[in-house]
Amino acid sequence: MKKPITSFFALLLFACGASAQPSGLVYELDTLFKGWHEREKLSGELLVARNDTILYQQALGFSDPIRQTPLKPGMPFNLASVAKQFVTMGIMILKEERRLDYDDDVRYHLKGFTYAGITIRHLMTHTSGLTEYFELWEKHAPQDRIFSNHDLLKMYHDLKPPLDFEPGAEFRYSNTGYLMLALVMEAVAGMPAEAFILDRIIEPLGLKATFPYHLGMPSYPHPDRVLGFEWKNGKAEPADLYNIDGVFGDGNMYASAPDLQKWSQALREHKLVSEATQAEAFKPFSLTSGAKSYYGFGWGLQPDGISVSHTGGWVGFRNFILRDLEGGYDVVFLSNSSADGRAVRLRELKAMIDRYRTTRITNVFLADGSGKPLQKGELRLQGNRILEVGRALSPNPGERVVNGKGKVLSPGFIDTHSHHDRDMFEKRSMPEVVSQGITTIVVGQDGGSHFPLRELWATLDSTPVAVNVASYAGHNTLRRRAMGNFTRQASAAEVEKMKTLLAQEMESGALGLATGLEYDPGIYSSREEVLALSRVLKTYNGRYISHIRSEDRYLKEAVEEILFIGKKVKIPVQISHMKLAIVSQWGKADSLLQVLDKARKRGIQVTADVYPYEYWQATMTVLFPDRNFTDLNAARFALTELTTPEGMFIANYEPDTTLEGQTLADLAAARGQAPEVVYLDLIKTVLEQQAEESVICTSMDPTDVGKLLAWPWSNVCTDGTLNGTHPRGAGSFPKVLRLYQREQGLFDLPEAIRKMTSLAAQNMGFRDRGLLQPGYVADLVLFDPDTVTDHADMVQPTALSEGILQVWVNGREVWKDGETMGNLPGKAVKR
Numbered sequence: 001m002k003k004p005i006t007s008f009f010a011l012l013l014f015a016c017g018a019s020a021q022p023s024g025l026v027y028e029l030d031t032l033f034k035g036w037h038e039r040e041k042l043s044g045e046l047l048v049a050r051n052d053t054i055l056y057q058q059a060l061g062f063s064d065p066i067r068q069t070p071l072k073p074g075m076p077f078n079l080a081s082v083a084k085q086f087v088t089m090g091i092m093i094l095k096e097e098r099r100l101d102y103d104d105d106v107r108y109h110l111k112g113f114t115y116a117g118i119t120i121r122h123l124m125t126h127t128s129g130l131t132e133y134f135e136l137w138e139k140h141a142p143q144d145r146i147f148s149n150h151d152l153l154k155m156y157h158d159l160k161p162p163l164d165f166e167p168g169a170e171f172r173y174s175n176t177g178y179l180m181l182a183l184v185m186e187a188v189a190g191m192p193a194e195a196f197i198l199d200r201i202i203e204p205l206g207l208k209a210t211f212p213y214h215l216g217m218p219s220y221p222h223p224d225r226v227l228g229f230e231w232k233n234g235k236a237e238p239a240d241l242y243n244i245d246g247v248f249g250d251g252n253m254y255a256s257a258p259d260l261q262k263w264s265q266a267l268r269e270h271k272l273v274s275e276a277t278q279a280e281a282f283k284p285f286s287l288t289s290g291a292k293s294y295y296g297f298g299w300g301l302q303p304d305g306i307s308v309s310h311t312g313g314w315v316g317f318r319n320f321i322l323r324d325l326e327g328g329y330d331v332v333f334l335s336n337s338s339a340d341g342r343a344v345r346l347r348e349l350k351a352m353i354d355r356y357r358t359t360r361i362t363n364v365f366l367a368d369g370s371g372k373p374l375q376k377g378e379l380r381l382q383g384n385r386i387l388e389v390g391r392a393l394s395p396n397p398g399e400r401v402v403n404g405k406g407k408v409l410s411p412g413f414i415d416t417h418s419h420h421d422r423d424m425f426e427k428r429s430m431p432e433v434v435s436q437g438i439t440t441i442v443v444g445q446d447g448g449s450h451f452p453l454r455e456l457w458a459t460l461d462s463t464p465v466a467v468n469v470a471s472y473a474g475h476n477t478l479r480r481r482a483m484g485n486f487t488r489q490a491s492a493a494e495v496e497k498m499k500t501l502l503a504q505e506m507e508s509g510a511l512g513l514a515t516g517l518e519y520d521p522g523i524y525s526s527r528e529e530v531l532a533l534s535r536v537l538k539t540y541n542g543r544y545i546s547h548i549r550s551e552d553r554y555l556k557e558a559v560e561e562i563l564f565i566g567k568k569v570k571i572p573v574q575i576s577h578m579k580l581a582i583v584s585q586w587g588k589a590d591s592l593l594q595v596l597d598k599a600r601k602r603g604i605q606v607t608a609d610v611y612p613y614e615y616w617q618a619t620m621t622v623l624f625p626d627r628n629f630t631d632l633n634a635a636r637f638a639l640t641e642l643t644t645p646e647g648m649f650i651a652n653y654e655p656d657t658t659l660e661g662q663t664l665a666d667l668a669a670a671r672g673q674a675p676e677v678v679y680l681d682l683i684k685t686v687l688e689q690q691a692e693e694s695v696i697c698t699s700m701d702p703t704d705v706g707k708l709l710a711w712p713w714s715n716v717c718t719d720g721t722l723n724g725t726h727p728r729g730a731g732s733f734p735k736v737l738r739l740y741q742r743e744q745g746l747f748d749l750p751e752a753i754r755k756m757t758s759l760a761a762q763n764m765g766f767r768d769r770g771l772l773q774p775g776y777v778a779d780l781v782l783f784d785p786d787t788v789t790d791h792a793d794m795v796q797p798t799a800l801s802e803g804i805l806q807v808w809v810n811g812r813e814v815w816k817d818g819e820t821m822g823n824l825p826g827k828a829v830k831r
Contacts, residue, residue: 182249228316412439412779447516509830
């Protein structure tokens, strides 16, 4: 029994966790709904319930604007496409009665239907390929008479419009399919679909303000039917049914908000069909390609399985229903004033509900990110924050429970040096990232960044991705803006321009300044230029991260430079992808770390990040610090001390893509030339054509890599991309857990997790990430430490890892059981 409400409000009577303030949801809902009404002249009703308790109900506007009839709670609206779920329920009832099967050919039941290979399941899931009927109606049907389902069937029989695609090949929303579905119901049930739904669904559930109605019926059976309208030049004009509306199945049902909540509760209690039959409605459809379509039987699905929803829009009506399958929430929004924005409204309301729902993760070993030993325990999250952590938490009524099955739960991994942003808006689910357990990436590295950053933040807001994104301001980006791409030192005036631009980016939320001092044009900057820019960071409590001037022959001087900046400006400094990339330095990782330890003892806040590979990826020109690309001796030095012809792999070569995938040794043998000659010739061609290129070079000793990773102030990074040719973009974090932790035992599991979480957060200046603590952001990773494994290699550089079982970003699942979940909860992380 629903609880009564006063003045259209209901008290929030459920528990949402130890620190929740339930009344806050009512206030937020009321503010949001009234804001829509005031800003957009929205006319409609909003109802939010949990199980059988209405939490909020409000109606604002007119049921008939021409007569100025006020809208009251509980009036019936035209549901438009929200009606489709009633049609599929009718089909499910017939299936349970063994009068049809979902995979029956439609022709078996529907005389006059001529399309081969289309099943009832195809109709329900919008995968039939049937073209939409509206344009055909306009061109071929008499406009002065009412159009019916049987008219539609005859029209498709006579005209035989071709399918848009082969049945089962694609998802494409088709109202035609649902009109055919209503005809199937009529043929099988022996009565009109409207009558069957009334007899088998509406009346048994006692839905007093729910009914089919179209213009082919003599009258509508409810005196308070809400009429659709639209605002034109400040005046309300009718926008209601017209002659096409003699059809039924794709819409033309009416219901009140309380009836829809009652309907949802009936589904929850399996009053119409069995639980097993109803579960079919919420399963994705497998397309012939193997991909999944997340539309069930009259319901849009979320990949995480937490909620289902459907929108509807026709004439003046704009509606949606959202059902939280685990928390028991129902959201019903019905509008009759043509004010659209359903997707935005649905997203706003879902996010609001999510902030109050809780999830308890049980039966896990907690690696809290601090480096402390693992503890058996549980964690509760609410919205996008961790609410409680403990050995055994008291259950909350109706909350979601995730059984961790004895695996390890840790904070989400933070990639402090990432280039995954290059393709993130084209590949928003970012499987190569989330399958590693990464929940936050830090971009703007090696001197290059989005500019201005405010545009990146705006794009992330409008086009979110699966993970959080933070960014540095790139030195090379600022330099080009201030002085063009000049290969010289900057003047004092140009440095001042760069300082102004850097301050602007810091105001926008940049973490600090990132330099790429081996790359153009940063290689031409003086130490004084970098120092002057770094002083700007001090004002903003910013940080300095650097691909230092040399990772090989001038490593000592390059390290001294970053320590000098850290000492002079007194800001944190981080060495990007720290390495010893010259043969003469192999085996000397301890010496480098001693230098850094001494600096830390002197008060210099120096840290580093490291990726777990012996080969790097960059341009061919990076190995020429003097930028003399005709110097054979410099080329020979590069191919003996810095890499080898066998170790230089052509990853990308725009002038001749047939060279990609070969080594320099392969090319030299094929041409019958010395490797250094071929090397310089490749560079010459690239420079002449101003083309893109990159190489992957084996250049480090694996023992050194391990020691640099094990340094207490080194965190893990990838330096990778989504679609790159280097496996680090898809495999770095699992490789550390597999190779350096599990197989080599360079550090224990808690320390490995610290390097991926709290240390990374500390090194980036993040204050609410990296630990399993109440109040921290609910970025989480559930993984199996015994099986976590990287699969990316030089042959398959984007192969996904295994052993990362589940990943949450801002409290929402983005990865589970080897698949992305379709959720895109990533946020901009600003300083």
